[in-house]
Amino acid sequence: xxxxxxxRYVNLGQYLPTNSWIHRLDVRARILAAVFxxxxxxxxxxxxxxxxxxxGLLALLSLARIPWAYAFRNLLPPLPFLLLLAVLQVFFxxxxxxxxxxIFRWHWISVSMMSLLAGVTLLLRFSALILxxxxxxxxxxxxxxxxxxxxxxxxxxxxxIPTRMFVMMIQVMLRFLPxxxxxxxxxxxxxxxxxxxxxxxxxxxxxxxxxVVPLLVPLFLTGLHRAENLALAMEARGYDSESPHTSLFVMxxxxxxxxxxxxxxxxxxxxxxx
Amino acid sequence: MSALIxxxxxxxxxxVGGAQPIQALRGISLxxxxxxxxxxxxxxxxxxxxxxxHLNALLLPSVGSVRVNGMDTRDPRHRQRIRxxxxxxxxxxxxQIVATGVEEDVAFGPExxxxxxxxxxxxxxxxxxxxxxxxxxHRPPYLLSAGQIQRVALAGILALRPRCIVFDEATxxxxxxxxxxxxxxxxxxxxEGITIITVxxxxxxxxxxxxxxxxxxxxxxxxxxxxxxxxxxxxxxxxGLGLPATVQTARALRAVLLDLPDRLLRVDDLIQALPxxxxxxxxxxxxxxxxxxxxxxxxxxxxxxxxxHTYLLDTPLAQRAxxxxxxxxxxxxxxxxxxxTGSGKSTLLQHLNGLLLPQSGQVRVGNFLLHHRDTxxxxxxxxxxxxxxxxxxxxxxxxxxxxxAYGLRxxxxxxxxxxxxxxxxxxxxxxxxxxxxxxxxxxxxxGESRKVxxxxILALRPRxLLLDEPLAGLxxxxxxxxxxxxxxxxxxxxxxxxxxxxxxxxxxxxDELTVFHQGRDVLRGGVREVFDRVDELRTLGLEPPVxxxxxxxxxxxxxxxxxxxxxxxxxxxQVARLQMGSHHESV
Numbered sequence: 001x002x003x004x005x006x007x008r009y010v011n012l013g014q015y016l017p018t019n020s021w022i023h024r025l026d027v028r029a030r031i032l033a034a035v036f037x038x039x040x041x042x043x044x045x046x047x048x049x050x051x052x053x054x055x056g057l058l059a060l061l062s063l064a065r066i067p068w069a070y071a072f073r074n075l076l077p078p079l080p081f082l083l084l085l086a087v088l089q090v091f092f093x094x095x096x097x098x099x100x101x102x103i104f105r106w107h108w109i110s111v112s113m114m115s116l117l118a119g120v121t122l123l124l125r126f127s128a129l130i131l132x133x134x135x136x137x138x139x140x141x142x143x144x145x146x147x148x149x150x151x152x153x154x155x156x157x158x159x160x161i162p163t164r165m166f167v168m169m170i171q172v173m174l175r176f177l178p179x180x181x182x183x184x185x186x187x188x189x190x191x192x193x194x195x196x197x198x199x200x201x202x203x204x205x206x207x208x209x210x211x212v213v214p215l216l217v218p219l220f221l222t223g224l225h226r227a228e229n230l231a232l233a234m235e236a237r238g239y240d241s242e243s244p245h246t247s248l249f250v251m252x253x254x255x256x257x258x259x260x261x262x263x264x265x266x267x268x269x270x271x272x273x274x
Numbered sequence: 275m276s277a278l279i280x281x282x283x284x285x286x287x288x289x290v291g292g293a294q295p296i297q298a299l300r301g302i303s304l305x306x307x308x309x310x311x312x313x314x315x316x317x318x319x320x321x322x323x324x325x326x327x328h329l330n331a332l333l334l335p336s337v338g339s340v341r342v343n344g345m346d347t348r349d350p351r352h353r354q355r356i357r358x359x360x361x362x363x364x365x366x367x368x369x370q371i372v373a374t375g376v377e378e379d380v381a382f383g384p385e386x387x388x389x390x391x392x393x394x395x396x397x398x399x400x401x402x403x404x405x406x407x408x409x410x411x412h413r414p415p416y417l418l419s420a421g422q423i424q425r426v427a428l429a430g431i432l433a434l435r436p437r438c439i440v441f442d443e444a445t446x447x448x449x450x451x452x453x454x455x456x457x458x459x460x461x462x463x464x465x466e467g468i469t470i471i472t473v474x475x476x477x478x479x480x481x482x483x484x485x486x487x488x489x490x491x492x493x494x495x496x497x498x499x500x501x502x503x504x505x506x507x508x509x510x511x512x513x514g515l516g517l518p519a520t521v522q523t524a525r526a527l528r529a530v531l532l533d534l535p536d537r538l539l540r541v542d543d544l545i546q547a548l549p550x551x552x553x554x555x556x557x558x559x560x561x562x563x564x565x566x567x568x569x570x571x572x573x574x575x576x577x578x579x580x581x582x583h584t585y586l587l588d589t590p591l592a593q594r595a596x597x598x599x600x601x602x603x604x605x606x607x608x609x610x611x612x613x614x615t616g617s618g619k620s621t622l623l624q625h626l627n628g629l630l631l632p633q634s635g636q637v638r639v640g641n642f643l644l645h646h647r648d649t650x651x652x653x654x655x656x657x658x659x660x661x662x663x664x665x666x667x668x669x670x671x672x673x674x675x676x677x678x679a680y681g682l683r684x685x686x687x688x689x690x691x692x693x694x695x696x697x698x699x700x701x702x703x704x705x706x707x708x709x710x711x712x713x714x715x716x717x718x719x720x721g722e723s724r725k726v727x728x729x730x731i732l733a734l735r736p737r738x739l740l741l742d743e744p745l746a747g748l749x750x751x752x753x754x755x756x757x758x759x760x761x762x763x764x765x766x767x768x769x770x771x772x773x774x775x776x777x778x779x780x781x782x783x784x785d786e787l788t789v790f791h792q793g794r795d796v797l798r799g800g801v802r803e804v805f806d807r808v809d810e811l812r813t814l815g816l817e818p819p820v821x822x823x824x825x826x827x828x829x830x831x832x833x834x835x836x837x838x839x840x841x842x843x844x845x846x847x848q849v850a851r852l853q854m855g856s857h858h859e860s861v
Binding site for chain 2: 141142143146171172174175178179186187189190191192193194195196197213214217218221222225226229230232233234235236237238239240244245246247248250
């Protein structure tokens, strides 16, 4: 593992253009469907609902022509953390209820049916959430996401909220994140070649904080500099957030998209009600 | 009919908070007609970019006026029109890409003009095809090379169907192949009737234009055809400029080949004009190569065996950067690393001071074995100092002295020691200690800040100096100045390894070369022998120095020149010798 590879930590989501039925849906339908699913997964309390949701997600992955194993790989990095949380949940369940069945007790540690269930629920919930997010990134490219958001938010334009500017900001931010990671990497390397000890944990907190200054000052300056260049380039190509503009993307909302949204909506609602 | 661009008595000053504003342009008057090809040259800080930004209303005159197609740039109603007439391609390729996809980025301009979708689609196709990027339109921009991104940026401008395009140092960040592609695109656009204005530090690029405007301290000092401008050698040198390599070579040759026509600007023209060998028979006995100054045969200071490196290993974005690289540098030599963008040059350099550790293979630098996990990396980094590309963008201290002392302070040297080391480093790069130590870093010129960056590494007294594109972005005079400093360092026993895209620089400074291609070392040897392999270098996307190409052409015309002529003067000397030989024979 390399101590300087900051880009590794910037995961912009891997869009997988499998051109499946889901990919061909209107992007707004895909965004809304993802939002419904995420909401219901967060709000539902029943483990049964989560199990059903898992089966639903597997079906959606197949429909999107994404190999299950590939999607499940995303669960691996946070897994130790999730397991730890689940274990804590199982062993330190705060208040045992009367109806609960006690399985195991040792001093102040107790495991009951309820706490076991709570642990499993937590694991399931987070796995389902991660799978949904992965599915969304596999099926929605960043540019589709931007145009979809612009269209979904466009009613706000009429109320006087500058949505184009807002969407432009998201777009530029997405462009800039990998750049900032790369710039930080370069600067850290340059400092290291001048004797700075990157990655070492020696020294007091203040000393370590002082080490960051040589990184932040040039990072901030290059960031500003590049933002200025980008602004100039945009201006030179006639950008003006207020004047009317057209968009390359034309979206067609058809009955297929409507059906998809309704189906996902009903499914999400059902998860909340079981 | 009025000219495309009319500039009248233009002055411009940058406001500076709480201080005197900086006067960037002083009373400039220019007329640029439709269909012209104009090069704008001048030293760092002469006002080229400032002037260029006035041409499409990115900056507005403090005094005087700029009119595009008769429209005053100060009138906000004309701004959109003006920007679709005068397009601009800028220096840093990736700073101009707005969108996350190639097609969308090209669409950005037409979208802003409010064109209908069908028309936008047509223009995307037309302009991407014009720059040869149509096949790659679905690639995400971060997977494109700098040259390809620059072509996308150009397509984004072409989609506005401009009548004039300003190229603001648009080739300076590109490798030789990328530069060649963009330059031939410029020529093609010019032939199609588009007015071209190019701002450049490279005299050979300026020589391609039909008219050269020279700026000095915000004023126009010359404005003429390139043949005339480049005959004013003295004046150009005084304002920090030089001659194109072709002109230099032609001048050196004209001293011995008296029939060579005057005012040759392009390599091809020069090669065309070369005479065949006058004497009948070759005098092989007198063949002797110029003395190689290379300390080849010295023990190796750097030894790399079978080095492999993959970025973002174990992620879907994994990218192979080095594949089984072998690399040797003799002690005390100056070693050049050549190769196009992405060939692995920077990755290799970063292995040599322990910033990257070998994933497999062996790296020895001096007595340090970097493939051993317990190597003291800080000691390696003091032994091998690495100067990054554009090091001045990494300054963070206010004063020059503190900036240079940073590394020494981290090493907990005594105050006395720090002072002497900083003074020593500054003197080596040619900065006066007393005059510069309390200068504010942001007030330095391009050449000065590059020297400060170099001094900040030298202060650690490395044995091995690693330089990534050390002369990029400097004007000819600063380049020359720094080159002499680097040569001096090498003479004092420091081993220097540098990567560069500019062959004439490499020919000036180095004695050994390694050429990289797609992560492998493909050519290695003395600088003279590597440069003589003209055809092989071409297939690798590199262009040998002009003198080498001219020597090759002379050989084809019967001149029995010794191999390994890489500098204009050497070439001229050898030609003179042959001429003497042929005279003797005919007498």
